[in-house]
Ligand code: AOF
């Protein structure tokens with residue numbers, strides 16, 4: 001068993017910090033940072049900054065070399081097992097061996113089938129000493145979307161809702177601006193910037209005409225916008241179809257959609273229409289998740305409304321939630337965050353794990369995971 005060593009955790013924390021430089025840019029690839037240490041000094045640092053580009057270890061090695069450092073006998077810290085496959089770049093594990101590094105400290109193993117222990121084996125076979133599991137929980141949290149994406153073979157889905165204390169996202173007439181505080185809204189924009197895509201149902205588009213871009217926060221990459229719209233009721237002048245937004249808008253529909261609208265949408269810049277299977281007169285969400293694989297989407301922020309939120313939950317497609325609760329009550333005429341889950345017995349309730357709660361000025365942020 002690994003007993004936490006202060007120096008190892010210190011350098012791994014730095015690797016995690018470096019990995020965060022890739023937030024918003026690595027798509028289906030993980031966030032990875034790497035630190036190379038010799039004689040208790042950092043001689044090289046690197047991160048995987050963009051999908052398709054160099055991996056973190058190679059950037060750290062190049063960084064050390066550009067300073068004229070000799071890597072022989074050094075220790076390399078990386079939050080994810082070095083890769084062993086020829087993908088868009090050659091295997092990092094081989095490069096580490098070639099450079100004469102003598103010890104590798106790893107945060108978590110890589111579940112990607114083409115790696116999955118293969119990187120560690122290459123290093124061990126070359127006589128490199130391995131320490132695994134340093135800052136493991138942090139490393140797992142850092143790449144929770146990547147791990148879910150690889151394990152479940154679909155995007156990691158985060159349900160986000162801003163609601164009253166009694167779970168309502170709007171009044172009966174649809175008034176929803178604003179239930180939560182400015183601070184909570186800025187926080188959710190940061191979430192938008194961290195995830196690859198944002199998804200809403202057509203009801204939300206018709207009621208709110210949202211832009212679904214990132215207007216606040218540290219990460220200003222506009223996510224891909226996804227709308228489920230089985231009949232193509234989306235107005236052609238909907239804000240999210242605006243050409244100025246640059247990121248792609250994906251409209252998921254079915255073969256029973258408005259054909260004229262389909263033709264119009266197909267002509268629009270940055271708009272893609274996916275014809276999905278139909279289930280109960282709606283877009284089959286499992287089929288949509290399958291089709292999204294062509295777009296390198298490893299994470300989705302689900303911003304409802306109630307019908308889509310309920311359908312995603314019923315299909316077991318929600319992994320985590322962020323609920324911002326405002327100190328107001330709207331009562332039973334208000335619109336709920338989650339529609340009909342067809343749950344009649346308590347034993348069938350959807351169970352939430354790892355529930356945490358944080359005060360955000362006047363609001364409360366509750367996070368948790370679904371099994
Ligand atoms: C590493 N270091 O910095 C990253 C790794 O398509 P490729 O070639 O870029 O490979 C992507 C896979 O490589 C990805 O699914 C994951 O298993 C691993 N990512 N590995 O050694 C890195 N980003």
Ligand code: ZN
Pocket residue numbers: 055056057082083084090091092093
């Ligand atoms: Zn690699």
